[in-house]
Amino acid sequence: MSYQIYFINQNKKIAVDGGKLFAACELAGFPLNLVCGGNGTCGKCRVRIKGKADENFKEVLACQTEITEDMEICLKESDYRQETVVLTKAAPLNIEFHPSVSKKYVTKDEIIEKMREKNTFFSQTEKVPLSVMQKFSMMNVSLDFTGCTFVYFNDEITAVEEGDTTPYCYGVAADIGTTTAAVYIYNLNTGELIATKSALNKQTAYGADVITRNSCVRDNPEMLQRLRDCVIDTLNELLEEARSEYQDLKENIYHVVLCGNSTMQHLFYGMNPYFLGVNPFANIIKEEVVVTGRETGLCCNPNAVVEFLPLLGGFVGADTTSVLLTLTKKDKIYLMVDLGTNGELAVGTFPKFLAASTACGPALEGGNIACGMRGTNGAIEKVSFKNNQLTYKVIGEGTPQGLCGSAIIDAVAELRKAGLIDETGTLLDPDECRRMNPYSPWIRYLHEAEEYNMAFYFTEGEHPVYISQKDIRQIQMAKSSICSGCLALLEEAGLTLESIDYLVLAGAFGNYIDIDNALSIGLLPPVSREKIISIGNGAGQGVQSFLLDQSYRVRAKNIANNCIHVSLAENKKFMESYIKNMNFSVEESL
Incomplete structure (x- = not known):
C-alpha cells in the first residue's frame, strides 16, 4: 500500500x-x-x-x-542541512615535487621513426595494458593522426590519448574521515594546488561512529552498498564542484590517493567490515589497495590509478599512516594523538611506531551529548568563566543552537575549576551549590534537564543549550579512553612521559580545543605544555605528500612494515588506567 x-x-x-x-x-x-x-x-x-x-x-x-x-x-x-566546518589546513608540505603520474607527447614522425629502427613500437621491457596497445593501433592508422600522448604511472604506460593532452594532468588527495571528507586537487605538471573542497561524509546519516556503521552493515548486509554509495557520492560531489571551475578536470584526473580509517577503507571498496567489529577484529587487507578509476565510480579518468594508503591494524587505519608520514625526525620520540570521531594513538620514532585505537565515541564531536552539535553556525565553540561571569563564543555569531566539541571540553574544565563538578564527575545541584557558597553566581544556571539529570544552562527559553550530568559522564569515558590509551602505549613501548619529545595533536578536534583545558580535565596525559604541538589536518598533509612525492611511497611502506598494532581491549594497563582516569583528580581543581 x-x-x-x-x-x-x-x-x-x-x-x-x-x-x-x-x-x-x-x-x-x-x-x-x-x-x-x-x-x-x-x-x-x-x-x-x-x-x-x-x-x-x-x-x-x-x-x-x-x-x-x-x-x-x-x-x-x-x-x-548538516553543514560543518571542515579542517583542511595543515603544516606546509616539505617535499620534493616528483609525482607518480606524468605525460609524454609523441608525434607521428617520431612513432614511425622508432618503428623503423626497432621494428616495433613497444619494447619487451615495457609493461603496456592490452587496451592501450589496441587503442594505439587504431589511432596511428587514421589519416588525420598527428601524434598521441602517453600517460605514465611510475614509468609504466597506463593510457594513451590522441593529440597533445600534456597540459592537462591532475591528481587528487582525499582524506575520508568518519564525519567529514576533504579533497585536494593538484596540477601534476606544476605541483600547484588548484582546489580544496570539503563536506560532511554522507555516511553520517547512518551513524556518527564506525562502530554504529559496522553494526548497520552487520545487521543489514544490503546497507553495505548504500554506505559505499554515500562515500563515493560525497567525493564525487566535491570533484564535480571543482569541475565547475576546471572544465577539463574529470577526464584528466589520473591519480587519486586516499586515506581514512579501516572502516572507511572497507566501505569505500565495498568490502564488508564485519570482522573489524567482532573477533578477530581484523581487516580484509592491510596493504595499500590499488585499482582503476573505472572500478571505483569516481569522477576521474577510467584508467586513473586509485590507491588507498596501507592500514596499520584493527581500527588503526590509513589516516594514521598518513599522519605518521609527517613525523620524520629520526632522533625524536613522538606521542601522536589524532582526536576525531575515533581516537588513534601512536608512539615511537620514525618509522617504528606502536599504534592503537580507542573507542572514545562521538562525544568529543558533539554526538551523544544532549545539546551537542558539529562545528557549524550556531554552535558554541568557546566557553569561559571569567570574573564570575559566563562568556561564550558562537560560530557565525548568531543565536546559540548547541555545543560543539571544543566548547564541551571548555565547559567541563570551567565547571571543574569553579567547583561545580567534584572529583567523581558529579555536577552539583542548586542546593549543594548554595550550601558551599550562598552568593555563588552559578546557582541560577543550574536546573534539571530531566528527572535525576542536573544540568548547567548556557541559554534558556524555547531552545535551551546546556550540559548535563549525563553529558559529563560521556566526556569522562571519552577522556579516560584517550589518556589511558596513551599511558598504555607508553608502557608497552618501555617509555615514560618524560621520554617524549613531542606530543602531536592531529585532526580537527585537536586543532580547535584549548590545550590547557584538555590537560586540566585529563583528556591528555600530563606532558609538559611546551612539548605539545598541533599540526591540524595531519592526515591531509600526509596524503598530499604521497600524491606529490614518490619518496613518500617508500616511507609509507616502511611505516606499515615496522608499525606494531596494540589491542587496548586486551591490555591490562589500559583497563586499570581506564577506571582510575574516569575521575577528575583533586589537584586538577586547585
Missing part, C-alpha cells in the same frame, strides 16, 4: 510503501542526523508529524516511527 508524505516547509510530496520515517526523509532529499545509527537513543532525529486523525502535530523519533498512513511532516532546515 502506498502512503503520501507531505513535507510542509519544503512543499514537497512523495509516495512510499511504508517503512521507517527517516527513510522517507532520505528519499525526499532531506537525510536526518542518525548519530546512534537509528537505534532510538540519541534523539537527534526528532521531528514533528501529523497523521489524518491528528488535530495537532506531535514529536516523534523518525528512526523509530513506522509509516502506516498518510502524514504531514514539519521539517526545519536545521533538521537535515
Whole structure:
C-alpha cells in the first residue's frame, strides 16, 4: 500500500510503501542526523508529524516511527542541512615535487621513426595494458593522426590519448574521515594546488561512529552498498564542484590517493567490515589497495590509478599512516594523538611506531551529548568563566543552537575549576551549590534537564543549550579512553612521559580545543605544555605528500612494515588506567 508524505516547509510530496520515517526523509532529499545509527537513543532525529486523525502535530523519533498512513511532516532546515566546518589546513608540505603520474607527447614522425629502427613500437621491457596497445593501433592508422600522448604511472604506460593532452594532468588527495571528507586537487605538471573542497561524509546519516556503521552493515548486509554509495557520492560531489571551475578536470584526473580509517577503507571498496567489529577484529587487507578509476565510480579518468594508503591494524587505519608520514625526525620520540570521531594513538620514532585505537565515541564531536552539535553556525565553540561571569563564543555569531566539541571540553574544565563538578564527575545541584557558597553566581544556571539529570544552562527559553550530568559522564569515558590509551602505549613501548619529545595533536578536534583545558580535565596525559604541538589536518598533509612525492611511497611502506598494532581491549594497563582516569583528580581543581 502506498502512503503520501507531505513535507510542509519544503512543499514537497512523495509516495512510499511504508517503512521507517527517516527513510522517507532520505528519499525526499532531506537525510536526518542518525548519530546512534537509528537505534532510538540519541534523539537527534526528532521531528514533528501529523497523521489524518491528528488535530495537532506531535514529536516523534523518525528512526523509530513506522509509516502506516498518510502524514504531514514539519521539517526545519536545521533538521537535515548538516553543514560543518571542515579542517583542511595543515603544516606546509616539505617535499620534493616528483609525482607518480606524468605525460609524454609523441608525434607521428617520431612513432614511425622508432618503428623503423626497432621494428616495433613497444619494447619487451615495457609493461603496456592490452587496451592501450589496441587503442594505439587504431589511432596511428587514421589519416588525420598527428601524434598521441602517453600517460605514465611510475614509468609504466597506463593510457594513451590522441593529440597533445600534456597540459592537462591532475591528481587528487582525499582524506575520508568518519564525519567529514576533504579533497585536494593538484596540477601534476606544476605541483600547484588548484582546489580544496570539503563536506560532511554522507555516511553520517547512518551513524556518527564506525562502530554504529559496522553494526548497520552487520545487521543489514544490503546497507553495505548504500554506505559505499554515500562515500563515493560525497567525493564525487566535491570533484564535480571543482569541475565547475576546471572544465577539463574529470577526464584528466589520473591519480587519486586516499586515506581514512579501516572502516572507511572497507566501505569505500565495498568490502564488508564485519570482522573489524567482532573477533578477530581484523581487516580484509592491510596493504595499500590499488585499482582503476573505472572500478571505483569516481569522477576521474577510467584508467586513473586509485590507491588507498596501507592500514596499520584493527581500527588503526590509513589516516594514521598518513599522519605518521609527517613525523620524520629520526632522533625524536613522538606521542601522536589524532582526536576525531575515533581516537588513534601512536608512539615511537620514525618509522617504528606502536599504534592503537580507542573507542572514545562521538562525544568529543558533539554526538551523544544532549545539546551537542558539529562545528557549524550556531554552535558554541568557546566557553569561559571569567570574573564570575559566563562568556561564550558562537560560530557565525548568531543565536546559540548547541555545543560543539571544543566548547564541551571548555565547559567541563570551567565547571571543574569553579567547583561545580567534584572529583567523581558529579555536577552539583542548586542546593549543594548554595550550601558551599550562598552568593555563588552559578546557582541560577543550574536546573534539571530531566528527572535525576542536573544540568548547567548556557541559554534558556524555547531552545535551551546546556550540559548535563549525563553529558559529563560521556566526556569522562571519552577522556579516560584517550589518556589511558596513551599511558598504555607508553608502557608497552618501555617509555615514560618524560621520554617524549613531542606530543602531536592531529585532526580537527585537536586543532580547535584549548590545550590547557584538555590537560586540566585529563583528556591528555600530563606532558609538559611546551612539548605539545598541533599540526591540524595531519592526515591531509600526509596524503598530499604521497600524491606529490614518490619518496613518500617508500616511507609509507616502511611505516606499515615496522608499525606494531596494540589491542587496548586486551591490555591490562589500559583497563586499570581506564577506571582510575574516569575521575577528575583533586589537584586538577586547585
